[in-house]
Amino acid sequence: MRGTRARGATADEAKQATGEACAAPRRTRRRRAAVTLNEVAAGAGVAPIAVSRALNNPASVSPALRSRIEQAVEQLGYVPNRMAGALASARTRVIPVIVPSLSNVVFVEVIEGIQEAVEAQGYQMLLGSTGYDLGHEAALAATLLGWAPPGMMVAGLRHETRTATLLRNAGIPIVEFMETGRAPIDMNVGLSHVRAGAAMAEHLLARGYRRIGFVGLRMKDDYRARQRYDGLRRQLAGKAAVVLFDREGGAGQGGGQQVGWDALPDLLAITPALDALFFANDEMAVGALLRARRDGTDVPGRIAIAGFNGLPIAALTTPTLTTIVSPRKQIGREAAAMLLARIAGREPTTRRLDVGFTLEAGGST
Amino acid sequence: MRGTRARGATADEAKQATGEACAAPRRTRRRRAAVTLNEVAAGAGVAPIAVSRALNNPASVSPALRSRIEQAVEQLGYVPNRMAGALASARTRVIPVIVPSLSNVVFVEVIEGIQEAVEAQGYQMLLGSTGYDLGHEAALAATLLGWAPPGMMVAGLRHETRTATLLRNAGIPIVEFMETGRAPIDMNVGLSHVRAGAAMAEHLLARGYRRIGFVGLRMKDDYRARQRYDGLRRQLAGKAAVVLFDREGGAGQGGGQQVGWDALPDLLAITPALDALFFANDEMAVGALLRARRDGTDVPGRIAIAGFNGLPIAALTTPTLTTIVSPRKQIGREAAAMLLARIAGREPTTRRLDVGFTLEAGGST
DNA sequence: CTGAAAGCGCTTACAG
DNA sequence: CTGAAAGCGCTTACAG
Incomplete structure (x- = not known):
């Protein structure tokens, strides 16, 4: 039976086949002393879900409840556990950005453009640098996808096949930024x-x-x-x-x-x-x-x-x-705008944007 | 009832009705089509925990099981959900780094030093930039702590009181890097x-x-x-x-x-x-x-x-x-080394390091 | 507007 | 070496 168990056995089947009613003895595993949402709820004398709502959508809670909750949050110094929230909602507000290098000013300015736009919408940027190594890029992309991000941004249109496959199959909007020229995985901003x-x-x-x-x-x-x-x-x-x-x-x-x-x-x-x-x-x-x-x-x-x-x-x-x-900051901003639009379920003006360039003739030629 | 529900009506509602004593009817909430550890386990014909072990500590699993599992992982394109893992283990491998600016080369080089050291140990850097705004810094610190990081790095020894309190109470190692001069929250690397x-x-x-x-x-x-x-x-x-x-x-x-x-x-x-x-x-x-x-x-x-x-x-x-x-890259490396030592439960050589500086006399004076 | 129940996808703690 | 059970701290889906 062992080797052939196979398919259907989604181990999710946690049968609660306890002899008695159903209450199994509890073991506790908390390792951090951090305040939890349940403690805030207890402190405020409300249900945990009310705390969740007061935090995520204040308007959905009556002012009275809300102020009781806010007081408890303040007093206990509650910091929500993002991982739990993300796991439960299958949603993160972290957007990974992969660049070849940080010691190149060019990428830094693009990144700044991205960060401004992304933070303005309440998202956080998770930065990864590949050192111009496409193998490292593949590994980074895989790890970052493990955070179940709502979207992702990566510099360049050239990647290893497995990277492209991974990103394409992730089922999230992707922007490749920096250059134009070939068909992007999803969306593209850059110049030729x-x-x-x-x-x-x-x-x-x-x-x-x-x-x-x-x-x-x-x-x-x-x-x-x-x-x-x-x-x-x-x-x-x-x-x-x-x-x-x-x-x-x-x-x-x-x-x-x-x-x-x-x-x-x-x-x-x-x-x-x-x-x-x-x-x-x-x-x-x-x-x-x-x-x-x-x-x-x-x-x-x-x-x-x-x-x-x-x-x-x-x-x-x-x-x-x-x-x-090269309009670097613009590339960052436009790339972020496209991605955020798609994350919000809207369709951006375009999925492929060529931002162009300007030749500045100086005295050196 | 219809109009007010809103939110996330999802796709795959695989109901698995069980008729047992205490087993309430199951509702499924999966929103991503992502492959889970349970599916890998089913595919390999092993218990989920075996998959977890094969991935996190291969030596703890017999070669036979391991290769079956690796094959299933490969075939299904399994990417572990970091959030679930982090929540269950109360451990993340993401280290937040807060700097005032990315458009200042100085911070970029420190960051590079940090990234090299941190990635070499299998950690990931989560970068936040405050724009030289200590209020923003406080907000960033709070958000980043929500990811339950194993440690944290922040530029500078000056913060708002609430930031210092938050960091001090987080119960994780903290390195303040860039300057020396006053007592750090925890550890300090920099120059005078x-x-x-x-x-x-x-x-x-x-x-x-x-x-x-x-x-x-x-x-x-x-x-x-x-x-x-x-x-x-x-x-x-x-x-x-x-x-x-x-x-x-x-x-x-x-x-x-x-x-x-x-x-x-x-x-x-x-x-x-x-x-x-x-x-x-x-x-x-x-x-x-x-x-x-x-x-x-x-x-x-x-x-x-x-x-x-x-x-x-x-x-x-x-x-x-x-x-x-100023030895910027060294600051980054030393800061990371200190933090990683403490994360690993070791005591670094010192908790306060002055890396010094060199005056390079040129022709301009 | 408010809440009780169940579940997100993993890992820990325990037992064989 | 291997596994069944319980739980991490939140949110969704449903019901009042």
């Missing part, structure tokens, strides 16, 4: 990095540059940078020479600056014919600008420099840095 | 911002500066910057003149750069006798350096400039920026 690269190509061509280098940092992991390079390369095809430099190092916040700083003299020495460098991000570009400043290298006379992201510092360098501004 | 200010005072005195300005950004909120100013002021007392400038604006990432950029010409115009400026952070100092560069203002000839934090860019400017390096 391919088009951004192409836009920079047009700009550099228009200013007369014909021997252009793209400088990336660990491009293997950063596929959005690869997309920008692809856009650049295709747009330049037949019109200018392009070369890709993939640099290593520079982990952590501000690390990109050091990479740009180190790259500039290297590249100029090895490929002296270069007339323009498009860096994968503004941090690297700023590092290169600072290096040029220290070494007395003329920008853009000797070499033009451009970046990507539109960080505030781009407007403060001498010369100012040509860059592409 | 007063001493950091004093160290800069000594440096500026040694280099011959006697008319020194401290430039802060929204100092009302940033009490750590106030501490640095206090340290500076006291150390300079009787030896040099000090003046405090409290600037507004510059919200968000990189906003400080703009503030420094704007401040420099203002301050030089209004208080031309100044010979040195100590900025509350490197971002502002870098903004000022870039402005000096553009305007042709001699640094340090006309005005010396110093910052605080030790961001990588400080080494790349011309001249290089004098700054105080």
Whole structure:
């Protein structure tokens, strides 16, 4: 009987086959000294459910009861157990957000946009960072789904198959944010990095540059940078020479600056014919600008420099840095708005939003 | 009766009528189609508890059972419900971390240190940001405690009384990280911002500066910057003149750069006798350096400039920026190590750790 | 508006 | 090593 028990035996069948009436002896298992809803109810002389209602939907309780309950809550220092509430209602107010990195300003600003929007609706953000590792992303997604969130947000449109399957089958709204380009699992907000690269190509061509280098940092992991390079390369095809430099190092916040700083003299020495460098991000570009400043290298006379992201510092360098501004905070806000709409049972204006970008031409090109 | 019911009329109402003595008719309330542990148990032909054990402590189950269970888990795509587990065990593996802001690199690096350490032990970080609002901090702390975390981390030693009370009474280990100086609620990791200010005072005195300005950004909120100013002021007392400038604006990432950029010409115009400026952070100092560069203002000839934090860019400017390096990642790691030790029932080496700082003298002073 | 009962999906505590 | 029972602290669904 043991091995073949099978299907129907939902062990949920807790038969209360006690000999007597039904009252089994109680064992207590409480480990925390925390005040419970039942204690508040006892304190206020009401039923537990009344406390629940007074807390979650005050209008559904008479003012008299409500004030008695509020007093008891206050006096006992009651803090509701969210896990119990979530388990009972099958609803959490925690929204997981998965990003590749926190040491990249870009994600931080998107996150801020998300947090503002989400908190305004009484939700909490649960942040996970993958370190640009899609395997880690899969593990994170699985764990986070265990909290039965009402929705989820994840950076990027590229995931391992199992991640996509997991998210698709979770039966909750999902927003993939950052780039556009392929069909999302559910909803998508971002910009086309391919088009951004192409836009920079047009700009550099228009200013007369014909021997252009793209400088990336660990491009293997950063596929959005690869997309920008692809856009650049295709747009330049037949019109200018392009070369890709993939640099290593520079982990952590501000690390990109050091990479740009180190790259500039290297590249100029090895490929002296270069007339323009498009860096994968503004941090690297700023590092290169600072290096040029220290070494007395003329920008853009000797070499033009451009970046990507539109960080505030781009407007403060001498010369100012040509860059592409991505509306990061907007991405966060829009992504959150879409998700919250769906969570609330409404249909967002659109499920796929391209927020675009702006090329800010500075003195560095 | 129909109109007032509302709420959650659900789908799968599998009624399992039982006709026994005490067994009341069962109502089912499942709302998600998610696979449960009971279903896995049924699938594997074992008791639910065996599944629980196979997942949480594989060694406690025979290999035969384990592989049957693992197969069922795999096949059904089972994702454990963390809320149920947490409720039953009164244990979560989520550690809340409260910081004032994410748009400040400094906190991001501390957070990274925390995340690395915490994830390595199988815990998850739940991030909350207060926007430098201690009222918001109190609300966040209360909500986060509702998840019955095994411990908690919060930036700073200053909180509203109710926050401190709440945390103290939570009966879990708490680490306050960032600054040292006063008695913590439980544990503390950080550095003395007063001493950091004093160290800069000594440096500026040694280099011959006697008319020194401290430039802060929204100092009302940033009490750590106030501490640095206090340290500076006291150390300079009787030896040099000090003046405090409290600037507004510059919200968000990189906003400080703009503030420094704007401040420099203002301050030089209004208080031309100044010979040195100590900025509350490197971002502002870098903004000022870039402005000096553009305007042709001699640094340090006309005005010396110093910052605080030790961001990588400080080494790349011309001249290089004098700054105080704070070991941010170390703060995060140490704070996490302390907390994890206590969670594991061990006593950390110390409950109060001063990680110190290093003054990096550059060409800007 | 108010409440008694049952159940959410797990784990603990006990027993074999 | 394995399992039956009870309970974690809430909320839903139903009834007055």
